[in-house]
Amino acid sequence: MREPIDQPQPDPVALLPDREADFAARLQDQSMRALWHVLADVMTENPVQPAVPHLWRWRDVAPLVNEAGDLVTAEEADRRALMLINPGLAHLPASTTATLFAGIQSVLPGEIAPAHRHTPSALRFVIAGEGAYTGVAGNEMRVSPGDLVLTPNWSWHDHGNDTSEPVVWLDCLDTPLVLMLNAVFYQRHEQVRHPVTTDAQMSWERWASGMRPVGQTHDAYGSPILSYPWAKARATLHALRDEPVSPYDGVILEYLNPADGGSVLPTSSAYLQLLRPGQRTWAHRHVSSAIYHVAEGRGSTTIDGQTYDWAEGDSFVVPGWSWHQHNAGSGEAVLFSYTDAATMRKLGLERTEERTDERTTGDSR
Ligand code: GTQ
Numbered sequence: 001m002r003e004p005i006d007q008p009q010p011d012p013v014a015l016l017p018d019r020e021a022d023f024a025a026r027l028q029d030q031s032m033r034a035l036w037h038v039l040a041d042v043m044t045e046n047p048v049q050p051a052v053p054h055l056w057r058w059r060d061v062a063p064l065v066n067e068a069g070d071l072v073t074a075e076e077a078d079r080r081a082l083m084l085i086n087p088g089l090a091h092l093p094a095s096t097t098a099t100l101f102a103g104i105q106s107v108l109p110g111e112i113a114p115a116h117r118h119t120p121s122a123l124r125f126v127i128a129g130e131g132a133y134t135g136v137a138g139n140e141m142r143v144s145p146g147d148l149v150l151t152p153n154w155s156w157h158d159h160g161n162d163t164s165e166p167v168v169w170l171d172c173l174d175t176p177l178v179l180m181l182n183a184v185f186y187q188r189h190e191q192v193r194h195p196v197t198t199d200a201q202m203s204w205e206r207w208a209s210g211m212r213p214v215g216q217t218h219d220a221y222g223s224p225i226l227s228y229p230w231a232k233a234r235a236t237l238h239a240l241r242d243e244p245v246s247p248y249d250g251v252i253l254e255y256l257n258p259a260d261g262g263s264v265l266p267t268s269s270a271y272l273q274l275l276r277p278g279q280r281t282w283a284h285r286h287v288s289s290a291i292y293h294v295a296e297g298r299g300s301t302t303i304d305g306q307t308y309d310w311a312e313g314d315s316f317v318v319p320g321w322s323w324h325q326h327n328a329g330s331g332e333a334v335l336f337s338y339t340d341a342a343t344m345r346k347l348g349l350e351r352t353e354e355r356t357d358e359r360t361t362g363d364s365r
Pocket of ligand 1 (some may be wrong): 079
């Protein structure tokens, strides 16, 4: 209730700051804080995004990957990976976006990256090298460029190269998210290699043929298909190239977990998309953040008004809630991407905003 108007009134402007400052100090002594002192930092109108857009060019990265090979062995390093650190998140140990991590890992001829397991989930998109293997949960998978290989949460994995050329791949993990949740566990296996127990090639027959053994179930975290070969993914993308496309993403396909129809990993989604020659997509933005890797071709992506030109082998980051639109060059372009959309959707936090006035040139059927 207000005081009668003839009573002496305290001057709120003159008195409040000191009182509140003193009050805030006494709250702090009790490990407390007034919500209204920090409300503007807590309830922001739109997501606050410390991550920034960034592009790593293969021509800059490749020599460093080679140099790392002279510095340490895969065994000494555990994993010889060079992390792509977001300039806006450099105070954190391993963040490419707020939730995701990407790095370039190499395994040289004769090397083995020893068996271990961890609660962050991983996937790998192979950049170079033919025939080296990654062993995941007892499955030995031989990889080729463009293959996508999964390492679900807590599965034993080792990587080895018994070929005569280095293998290089993009590691994608949800480490920043799992670190933030204080849920990281890590264990070394007692042997360098986890014993090979099953044949992963059968995962296609068991899960991706349109039929499945009666009674077959899958209760691990992530897709039962541990390897999505490039030849199959690219053939699928090309077979569907005349489908109606997303005006925001061209012909875009999500790698699928056939057991539940969802994302390949519980936290993360992976996509392959084709941009037609000269295609210019419309701009959109979403809460989920994305790491892209250029599988084929050249083009550019404009992120919050700044244009990043890319070519095969480059990687770039689209932070959450940043406007972005892609432009293919004169030829076709194929982009691989890895996002936290699966996390955002499960938590009911995914939102998208789309612009319909950005269509300028090209084929965006
Ligand atoms: O290959 O297991 O880039 O454990 C970071 C952590 C790769 C891996 C990384 C890892 C791995």
